[in-house]
Amino acid sequence: MAQPKKAASIWDVARLAGVSHQTVSRVVNGSPRVAAATRDKVLEAIAELGYRPNRLARSLAGGAVESVTVLTADTSLYGPEAALRGIEKAARSLEWSVSISVLDPADTHSDADIIARLPRAGEPTIIMAHDEPGMRAKQVLLDTQPHAMVAIGPYTADELAASPWLVGMDDGKAAAEATRYLLELGHETVHHLAIPTSTGTFGGGKAHRADGWARVLREAGREVPEPVPSGWTITEAFKAVRPLVSDPAVTAILCGNDHLALATLRAAHLAGRSVPGDLSIVGFDNTPFSAFTTPALTTVNQDFESVGRGAFELLRHRVDSSTPRPRPSWPEPELIVRETSGPPRP
Amino acid sequence: MAQPKKAASIWDVARLAGVSHQTVSRVVNGSPRVAAATRDKVLEAIAELGYRPNRLARSLAGGAVESVTVLTADTSLYGPEAALRGIEKAARSLEWSVSISVLDPADTHSDADIIARLPRAGEPTIIMAHDEPGMRAKQVLLDTQPHAMVAIGPYTADELAASPWLVGMDDGKAAAEATRYLLELGHETVHHLAIPTSTGTFGGGKAHRADGWARVLREAGREVPEPVPSGWTITEAFKAVRPLVSDPAVTAILCGNDHLALATLRAAHLAGRSVPGDLSIVGFDNTPFSAFTTPALTTVNQDFESVGRGAFELLRHRVDSSTPRPRPSWPEPELIVRETSGPPRP
DNA sequence: GCGAAATGCGTGAGCGCTAACATCGCTCGG
DNA sequence: CCGAGCGATGTTAGCGCTCACGCATTTCGC
Numbered sequence: 001m002a003q004p005k006k007a008a009s010i011w012d013v014a015r016l017a018g019v020s021h022q023t024v025s026r027v028v029n030g031s032p033r034v035a036a037a038t039r040d041k042v043l044e045a046i047a048e049l050g051y052r053p054n055r056l057a058r059s060l061a062g063g064a065v066e067s068v069t070v071l072t073a074d075t076s077l078y079g080p081e082a083a084l085r086g087i088e089k090a091a092r093s094l095e096w097s098v099s100i101s102v103l104d105p106a107d108t109h110s111d112a113d114i115i116a117r118l119p120r121a122g123e124p125t126i127i128m129a130h131d132e133p134g135m136r137a138k139q140v141l142l143d144t145q146p147h148a149m150v151a152i153g154p155y156t157a158d159e160l161a162a163s164p165w166l167v168g169m170d171d172g173k174a175a176a177e178a179t180r181y182l183l184e185l186g187h188e189t190v191h192h193l194a195i196p197t198s199t200g201t202f203g204g205g206k207a208h209r210a211d212g213w214a215r216v217l218r219e220a221g222r223e224v225p226e227p228v229p230s231g232w233t234i235t236e237a238f239k240a241v242r243p244l245v246s247d248p249a250v251t252a253i254l255c256g257n258d259h260l261a262l263a264t265l266r267a268a269h270l271a272g273r274s275v276p277g278d279l280s281i282v283g284f285d286n287t288p289f290s291a292f293t294t295p296a297l298t299t300v301n302q303d304f305e306s307v308g309r310g311a312f313e314l315l316r317h318r319v320d321s322s323t324p325r326p327r328p329s330w331p332e333p334e335l336i337v338r339e340t341s342g343p344p345r346p
Numbered sequence: 347m348a349q350p351k352k353a354a355s356i357w358d359v360a361r362l363a364g365v366s367h368q369t370v371s372r373v374v375n376g377s378p379r380v381a382a383a384t385r386d387k388v389l390e391a392i393a394e395l396g397y398r399p400n401r402l403a404r405s406l407a408g409g410a411v412e413s414v415t416v417l418t419a420d421t422s423l424y425g426p427e428a429a430l431r432g433i434e435k436a437a438r439s440l441e442w443s444v445s446i447s448v449l450d451p452a453d454t455h456s457d458a459d460i461i462a463r464l465p466r467a468g469e470p471t472i473i474m475a476h477d478e479p480g481m482r483a484k485q486v487l488l489d490t491q492p493h494a495m496v497a498i499g500p501y502t503a504d505e506l507a508a509s510p511w512l513v514g515m516d517d518g519k520a521a522a523e524a525t526r527y528l529l530e531l532g533h534e535t536v537h538h539l540a541i542p543t544s545t546g547t548f549g550g551g552k553a554h555r556a557d558g559w560a561r562v563l564r565e566a567g568r569e570v571p572e573p574v575p576s577g578w579t580i581t582e583a584f585k586a587v588r589p590l591v592s593d594p595a596v597t598a599i600l601c602g603n604d605h606l607a608l609a610t611l612r613a614a615h616l617a618g619r620s621v622p623g624d625l626s627i628v629g630f631d632n633t634p635f636s637a638f639t640t641p642a643l644t645t646v647n648q649d650f651e652s653v654g655r656g657a658f659e660l661l662r663h664r665v666d667s668s669t670p671r672p673r674p675s676w677p678e679p680e681l682i683v684r685e686t687s688g689p690p691r692p
Numbered sequence: 693g694c695g696a697a698a699t700g701c702g703t704g705a706g707c708g709c710t711a712a713c714a715t716c717g718c719t720c721g722g
Numbered sequence: 723c724c725g726a727g728c729g730a731t732g733t734t735a736g737c738g739c740t741c742a743c744g745c746a747t748t749t750c751g752c
Contacts, residue, residue, distance in 0.1 A: 007467030009738055020702045025740065033700060055465040056402045057738035060707050067465075069443075075421075075431055076634070085421055088448050097415075097465050099445045102434050119401040119413075119443050120708095121353030234638050259635065266638040288422070289605065289635060292580050292612040355708055366732050371710065381730060403708035406737050466738095699748070707740085714733070721726090 008049035017045035028053055055097065065319055066096045068312065069118055071137045072128035073103040074232060078258070078287045079304050080128045083152055086308025087126060094316075103133035114140045122148050124319045126311050129153040131232075135198040150315040152307060153198065154207040160328065165318065167311040167328070171284075172205075172212030174300045174333035178254055178282050179216040181335055186343045187252040187280065189217060192227040193241050193264060195256030209256055209284060230260055237263035245279065246271045251344040252280040258287035261297050265340065276342035286336055295339030306330035354395035363391035374399055375409075401443065411665055412442045414658065415464055417483045418474035419449040420578060424604070424633045425650050426474045429498055432654025433472060440662075449479035460486045468494050470665045472657050475499040477578075481544045496661040498653060499544065500553040506674065511664065513657040513674070517630075518551070518558030520646045520679035524600055524628050525562040527681055532689045533598040533626065535563060538573040539587050539610060541602030555630060559600055576606055583609035592617045597625060597690040604629035604636045607643050611686065622688035632682055641685035652676035 010028075014021040019038060026034050027042040034042075045051070059065055068091055072080045084100065091098045101117040103109060114137050118125060122145055129138040129151040141149040146165060154171035155163075182190045194210045205211065210227050217224045230240040237260040244250055245267045255261035261283030265275060273279045275295055283290055283299035290297040306329070313326035356374075360367040365384060372380050373388040380388075391397070405411055414437055418426045430446070437444045447463040449455060460483050464471060468491055475484040475497040487495040492511060500517035501509075528536045540556045551557065556573050563570045576586040583606040590596055591613045601607035607629030611621060619625045621641055629636055629645035636643040652675070659672035 011738080021739085022703080022741095023701060026701085029740090033698095035700060038700080052462065052467060054406075054467070054738055056406050057707090058740075060400075060402050060406055060709090060737090061739040061741080062707060063740055067445075075427060075434075081422060081427065085448070088421075088446060092448065095462070097445050097447070097463075099413075099443050100430075100434065101443070102431070102438065116398065116441070117443075121398060121400070234634055238638065262635055262638050266640055266642075269640045288580055289608055292584065292608050294612055294615045294640065296612075357708080367709085368711095368733080369731060372731090375710085379730060384730080400708055403737090404710075406707090406739090407709040407711080408737060409710055693752100695751100697748105697750080699746100701744100701746085703742105703744075705741085705743100707738105709737085710735105711737105712733105712735085714731100716731080717729095719726105719728085722724100 008051040073133040082304035083308035086305035090312040172207040175209040175212030258283035280341040298341040354397040419479040428650035429654035432651035436655040436658040521555040521558030604633035626687040644687040
């Protein structure tokens with residue numbers, strides 16, 4: 001039984017059930033035009049042989065597409081990881097399969113290189129376009145197969161509405177909210193430890209975290225300090241933020257994500273600055289660990305999993321327009337105040 | 347240009363190059379028996395049409411398999427996530443595609459349900475068998491297609507050598523080392539906050555973390571306290587560990603992973619116990635954040651990414667025995683002493 | 693009660709590719 | 723100078739499936 005016995009095909013089932021292969025196909029695909037008695041016979045044969053349709057053959061033959069490829073640059077980041085989970089869940093429930101291909105942030109991928117990652121031309125694809133490699137992949141697919149791609153990234157409601165292949169949340173708005181909160185607490189200004197941007201420059205998109213932060217400061221007539229750029233890793237963040245935390249004039253830092261915030265917390269501790277007494281820290285994403293640091297991180301909750309699901313549904317609609325066009329339906333980002341934020345010392 | 351134009355097939359290339367489709371196939375697959383001039387003509391035609399072979403058709407036609415499916419129950423756990431990254435990297439370098447299917451720990455999957463996740467019979471599969479759903483999936487595939495599967499999990503060197511489809515590290519040995527370290531520090535005994543086991547019972551495998559811990563305590567003639575079972579999430583860990591940290595008799599806790607350790611750290615803080623003064627805490631996995639908690643976590647480093655790569659290579663060997671059988675070649679787990687461990691107060 | 697539509701099923705072609713064999717022309721030993 | 727031998731190519735037959743038909747039977751409107 002454990003030997004590599006060849007799997008049953010549609011023909012085997014047809015023979016056993018005494019019908020044509022096409023009838024088996026009809027039963028498998030739930031066509032209504034099959035007599036109940038025939039259907040039962042076929043079903044029985046299927047069960048007996050343990051027949052399972054071969055997905056590859058199915059899509060080769062021009063049947064419905066049943067796979068998505070996810071392009072992302074970093075699976076260890078909480079956002080993409082959670083979005084991937086959302087995509088996988090949604091896909092699973094429809095029996096689609098999910099492939100994943102990781103873009104290396106170190107190489108500059110050529111267009112051909114990106115296209116070569118897709119198992120075939122026209123493969124439905126979701127791109128995590130929150131960073132440079134992602135943005136590049138987005139552009140390539142937009143040029144080659146715009147009808148079979150969806151990109152996830154930080155965009156304003158207007159941008160989202162304008163581009164039917166875009167899914168995401170308005171990080172800028174959320175960052176603005178967080179910044180406003182810190183200002184209301186009485187901080188003179190708020191500094192920013194920034195994640196790498198997708199465009200390579202700050203303020204590249206209105207929905208970027210750094211942009212929302214800067215906007216609020218400007219509107220409030222405050223000084224807008226130079227944002228401190230950090231890489232994605234905690235180690236990079238730690239190095240980048242050290243000068244900032246040791247400056248006593250800095251009383252509040254908005255961090256691009258919770259990992260950066262953790263590094264900031266650590267750096268503040270080592271610099272002998274108490275949090276939130278001397279320094280308020282606000283993170284981003286509400287990563288699971290953020291509630292359990294000491295002190296617990298004030299952060300911005302983001303429902304990436306729902307965004308991932310939304311991306312999948314949108315993609316499905318784009319690939320097969322007979323499915324409903326989903327409306328964005330995830331919660332807005334929301335500030336969660338915990339222990340790392342408070343009023344500045346007078 | 348942006349319209350859904352059909353992609354070029356092998357026939358289109360053949361026509362343009364003035365050869366048969368088989369010759370194109372030979373060129374694409376690097377067969378040596380093609381005249382240089384012909385090869386160049388074909389290559390030129392390929393470039394002109396932007397032809398890319400269709401993976402689906404290729405494997406349908408019985409060509410080499412070029413895809414792996416990874417079955418895992420939790421992509422947010424550091425171990426599986428890192429192993430997946432290793433698999434993806436190794437696969438990418440050979441142009442294999444990687445699919446992922448997440449097992450829901452909540453349902454009991456039927457055998458058929460697990461098999462239905464594979465895109466076709468005989469699909470090469472890697473299973474993350476560190477928990478109950480993973481173990482079950484492992485068993486199902488072992489029964490149905492043992493030649494095209496590899497499982498990753500905690501196993502001793504002997505177990506690994508005995509099962510040619512197994513890859514992993516000896517967590518028990520690493521846990522033993524960590525426990526010994528705590529004992530040498532002078533702790534009377536060491537408590538254990540345990541991750542869920544793959545078998546549902548403690549001590550189910552010699553290479554389990556809880557097993558290594560218990561073994562050392564027994565060997566040292568110490569009392570072996572009842573291990574405290576926790577779920578995988580930080581929140582569950584926090585609830586589970588509270589009674590433990592508030593017991594002043596407890597001076598050292600070995601945690602099943604760094605997330606549990608973080609929860610323990612938090613619980614200790616809230617219970618007013620200083621770390622490592624009143625309580626030593628040791629984690630597991632050397633999750634990136636672990637160096638940046640305050641105090642920084644003492645933990646056990648594990649190179650999951652290498653294990654993932656090893657799993658992929660082993661799978662490739664099993665599917666196609668003409669490829670070399672890889673030898674396990676990853677670093678042993680290693681204790682990293684940071685700030686959460688120290689001698690007990692006298 | 694007769695034509696038209698609906699139903700139930702089968703046939704043939706083809707998706708893009710590879711494996712296996714067939715064919716052609718050339719070189720080379722004797 | 724002829725056939726064995728080989729290298730370079732073409733031909734054929736699928737892989738497992740779906741589409742687009744085709745052809746009987748039934749069902750139904752009026």
